[in-house]
Amino acid sequence: xxxxLVVEDESAIAELISINLRHAGFEVTLAASATxxxxxxxxxxxxxxxxxxxxxxxxxxxxxxxxxxxxxTKELPIIMLTxxxxxxxxxxxxDAGADDYVTKPFSTNELLARIRAVLRRKAPxxxxxxxxxxxxxxxxxxxxxxxxxxxxxxxPTEFRLLHFLMTHPERVHSRSQLLDxxxxxxxxxxxxxxxxxxxxxxxxxxxxxxxxxxxTVRGAGYRLTQHxxxxxx
Numbered sequence: 001x002x003x004x005l006v007v008e009d010e011s012a013i014a015e016l017i018s019i020n021l022r023h024a025g026f027e028v029t030l031a032a033s034a035t036x037x038x039x040x041x042x043x044x045x046x047x048x049x050x051x052x053x054x055x056x057x058x059x060x061x062x063x064x065x066x067x068x069x070x071x072x073t074k075e076l077p078i079i080m081l082t083x084x085x086x087x088x089x090x091x092x093x094x095d096a097g098a099d100d101y102v103t104k105p106f107s108t109n110e111l112l113a114r115i116r117a118v119l120r121r122k123a124p125x126x127x128x129x130x131x132x133x134x135x136x137x138x139x140x141x142x143x144x145x146x147x148x149x150x151x152x153x154x155x156p157t158e159f160r161l162l163h164f165l166m167t168h169p170e171r172v173h174s175r176s177q178l179l180d181x182x183x184x185x186x187x188x189x190x191x192x193x194x195x196x197x198x199x200x201x202x203x204x205x206x207x208x209x210x211x212x213x214x215x216t217v218r219g220a221g222y223r224l225t226q227h228x229x230x231x232x233x
């Protein structure tokens with residue numbers, strides 16, 4: 001049974017989510033503030049957090065960013081829940097580390113579908129063998145990426161994205177193909193999400209001079225290349 005932490009200060013919404021999640025077979029814990037949410041995460045690490053943007057005290061975005069920066073919670077799946085529907089707000093939520101984004105008002109069926117999709121994407125890839133493209137080495141068993149012994153720190157979504165690109169090098173993948181293959185169930189996820197995660201992946205790879213291995217193919221999508229022109233010593 002997956003453990004879900006719902007961080008929502010509006011009690012009616014929190015209770016509605018809780019009832020539906022429990023009915024769907026999840027174990028649910030509620031928190032009405034960032035402080036309470038941090039306490040619950042410190043007590044027992046949940047399998048996923050449904051996190052409201054607007055909270056008393058610290059915002060959900062700040063809390064998500066804080067969790068992504070801590071070793072124990074850096075891979076904690078987060079679905080941001082908010083009334084903010086503007087594209088800039090969605091990008092801000094994703095940039096803070098959210099895996100997905102649900103805008104109020106929402107249907108409980110949609111929220112359940114997104115939760116299941118994120119949990120599926122979290123499924124371990126430990127049985128997969130290590131992949132090497134050019135100077136980059138990715139090991140799904142240890143979830144590590146490195147160049148010449150220097151480790152690259154990646155979030156869980158960027159790791160899955162790089163893993164897919166490295167197992168299909170030199171091929172161009174459209175945004176919809178990446179959503180289908182990396183995210184699995186992309187019915188509720190916007191293609192703009194891909195650009196945010198590619199940007200974060202490039203920023204991480206820049207630390208080992210491999211950012212240019214991820215190429216943008218105008219009008220088509222993205223590809224990973226090992227051509228020498230894309231690498232810096």
